[in-house]
Amino acid sequence: MDALTELSLNQQVWLWTKAMLILVVGLLLVRLLANALYRAVDGFMEVAAALTLKRIVIYLLSAVVVLSTLYQLGFDLGVLLGAAGILSVALGFASQTSASNLVSGLFMVLEKSFAIGDIIQVGGTMGEVLSIDLLSVKVRTFDNLFVRIPNESLIKTEIKNLSRFPIRRYDMQVGVAYKEDLKRVSDLLIEVADAYEHSLDQPRPLIIFQGFGESSMDLQFCIWTTTDNYLKVRNEMPARVKEAFDDAGIEIPFPHRTLYTGAETTPFPIRTEQSG
Amino acid sequence: MKWWGKYTLTNNRWAHWRVGPFGLFAKPGEREWHVAIWQSTDPQDSSLLMDTGTDSEPDVATYTFFRYAIGSAETELELKPRLGDRPFIVSPEEPLFLLAGQEAVLYVSTIVWIQASVADGDGNVLLDVPTIRRSDTWFGDNTREGELCYSTKTSARTDLTNIQPRPHRAVTPVEIRNEGAGVLPIEQLRVPVPALSLYSDDGDQLWTDAVCFVRQEGHDGAAMTTPEPSAHLPGKRTLIAEPRVPIETGTIVKAFSKLLS
Numbered sequence: 001m002d003a004l005t006e007l008s009l010n011q012q013v014w015l016w017t018k019a020m021l022i023l024v025v026g027l028l029l030v031r032l033l034a035n036a037l038y039r040a041v042d043g044f045m046e047v048a049a050a051l052t053l054k055r056i057v058i059y060l061l062s063a064v065v066v067l068s069t070l071y072q073l074g075f076d077l078g079v080l081l082g083a084a085g086i087l088s089v090a091l092g093f094a095s096q097t098s099a100s101n102l103v104s105g106l107f108m109v110l111e112k113s114f115a116i117g118d119i120i121q122v123g124g125t126m127g128e129v130l131s132i133d134l135l136s137v138k139v140r141t142f143d144n145l146f147v148r149i150p151n152e153s154l155i156k157t158e159i160k161n162l163s164r165f166p167i168r169r170y171d172m173q174v175g176v177a178y179k180e181d182l183k184r185v186s187d188l189l190i191e192v193a194d195a196y197e198h199s200l201d202q203p204r205p206l207i208i209f210q211g212f213g214e215s216s217m218d219l220q221f222c223i224w225t226t227t228d229n230y231l232k233v234r235n236e237m238p239a240r241v242k243e244a245f246d247d248a249g250i251e252i253p254f255p256h257r258t259l260y261t262g263a264e265t266t267p268f269p270i271r272t273e274q275s276g
Numbered sequence: 277m278k279w280w281g282k283y284t285l286t287n288n289r290w291a292h293w294r295v296g297p298f299g300l301f302a303k304p305g306e307r308e309w310h311v312a313i314w315q316s317t318d319p320q321d322s323s324l325l326m327d328t329g330t331d332s333e334p335d336v337a338t339y340t341f342f343r344y345a346i347g348s349a350e351t352e353l354e355l356k357p358r359l360g361d362r363p364f365i366v367s368p369e370e371p372l373f374l375l376a377g378q379e380a381v382l383y384v385s386t387i388v389w390i391q392a393s394v395a396d397g398d399g400n401v402l403l404d405v406p407t408i409r410r411s412d413t414w415f416g417d418n419t420r421e422g423e424l425c426y427s428t429k430t431s432a433r434t435d436l437t438n439i440q441p442r443p444h445r446a447v448t449p450v451e452i453r454n455e456g457a458g459v460l461p462i463e464q465l466r467v468p469v470p471a472l473s474l475y476s477d478d479g480d481q482l483w484t485d486a487v488c489f490v491r492q493e494g495h496d497g498a499a500m501t502t503p504e505p506s507a508h509l510p511g512k513r514t515l516i517a518e519p520r521v522p523i524e525t526g527t528i529v530k531a532f533s534k535l536l537s
Contacts, residue, residue, distance in 0.1 A: 165419060165420050166414075166422075166424060167414050167419055167424075194411075197409055197411065197412075198412070199411075200411070200412050200413050200414050201365075201411045201412070201413035201427040202365070202413045202414050202415070202427070202464075203414060203419065224414065224419075225412075226412065226424060
């Protein structure tokens with residue numbers, strides 16, 4: 001009797017030892033396999049996509065290892081799977097949003113609209129992409145705020161990727177007085193662009209006539225620059241245009257109104273007062 | 277007169293060079309170097325000055341100053357011309373056309389970079405800057421795909437004797453063959469200077485490898501080759517600098533491009 005008990009005790013110890021071995025070695029192998037897979041796809045996929053794939057592999061294979069361990073310990077997996085089925089239905093209802101975020105995230109990663117390090121604008125949020133995770137994208141704004149944007153809202157929102165292309169066009173609105181010669185103004189603007197080191201020679205600067213405004217003739221002055229220099233150009237170009245206009249005597253008018261009441265109007269009375 | 281080479285300077289005393297539109301002051305100190313540079317905007321400036329011990333000092337209003345801490349007490353400075361770190365887009369000053377079935381050799385010049393390094397065996401490069409500020413330009417079929425280059429104008433001489441020697445510019449012989457059926461307007465030439473070697477001739481004029489563009493019927497671009505890099509170069513020349521990057525011959529390169537709208 002004691003031998004039988006001792007035998008079953010030994011068997012139990014052996015069972016638990018085997019199960020723990022399967023669990024430890026299994027999880028270790030899962031980790032090694034996932035790392036090897038990550039290194040293999042690293043050069044072919046975006047970092048975010050490769051990390052996502054690695055996490056999925058870890059979760060799936062870890063689940064298999066845990067189930068194998070439980071099977072070794074003699075648990076009836078049928079019961080577990082049944083319970084898991086009920087649980088998954090409940091979880092499904094509870095995690096609709098998360099699942100939507102997860103699927104949206106996968107589609108976004110496959111679409112490659114943006115990558116880690118890109119500058120994006122989503123609604124009123126503009127900043128650098130820090131990470132593209134399973135459920136959300138993390139962005140650092142330029143005033144150093146941390147913003148979490150759910151993938152679900154990203155997939156159905158317009159996203160502007162400000163750093164996708166190496167060059168960008170800066171559009172500057174310029175208004176000049178009606179008395180000015182438009183050709184002279186255009187030639188001067190082109191000269192300013194050509195003299196500016198951060199303005200690209202090609203594509204050529206462009207001037208678009210916007211219309212005869214209430215107080216001025218409105219032009220759009222477009223110059224191309226590298227994406228890295230965009231902010232510098234945005235700050236420096238208006239100052240250069242202003243300086244060139246001042247030197248050339250070209251007026252940028254203030255808004256003004258002319259009161260006109262018809263040919264029969266008598267002069268407006270004007271009264272002057274001496275101070276002091 | 278050549279301006280490149282090794283110069284032995286005096287501790288705590290400025291040395292001054294003027295290479296075309298580029299001004300350089302350098303002064304070795306106790307385990308440090310002071311360097312000041314100035315780039316004018318006059319591309320025609322052909323000044324040349326070398327003074328390894330001057331009493332004048334760089335003007336703080338116009339020069340940009342740098343200071344380097346260094347382990348050795350070496351006072352020897354090496355100046356070396358290098359070609360640019362990006363291709364040049366060269367546009368002829370006057371409209372230029374090549375008739376069908378014709379070939380031409382144009383001599384275009386591009387500015388060189390000056391590399392100053394401490395001659396202490398460790399190759400400590402203090403600076404590697406262009407002799408004059410250049411404009412950036414985009415070269416590509418559209419604004420999404422292409423590359424950032426430098427831009428310059430050229431007289432595109434066809435006669436070697438008309439080339440004006442300038443110490444801050446290197447001449448590249450560009451052979452163009454129009455094997456298409458129509459007239460070829462030459463609006464822009466992409467000269468891949470980072471992939472070319474730099475030489476000097478007997479008169480200390482700087483030259484690069486030759487490049488050859490062949491435009492074939494039905495192609496918008498031109499295949500660029502350097503089958504004979506020494507073609508159209510002076511017979512006697514000395515290698516000054518290796519290419520910055522290796523060249524890929526036979527690549528279809530958009531050497532000719534319509535002006536982007």
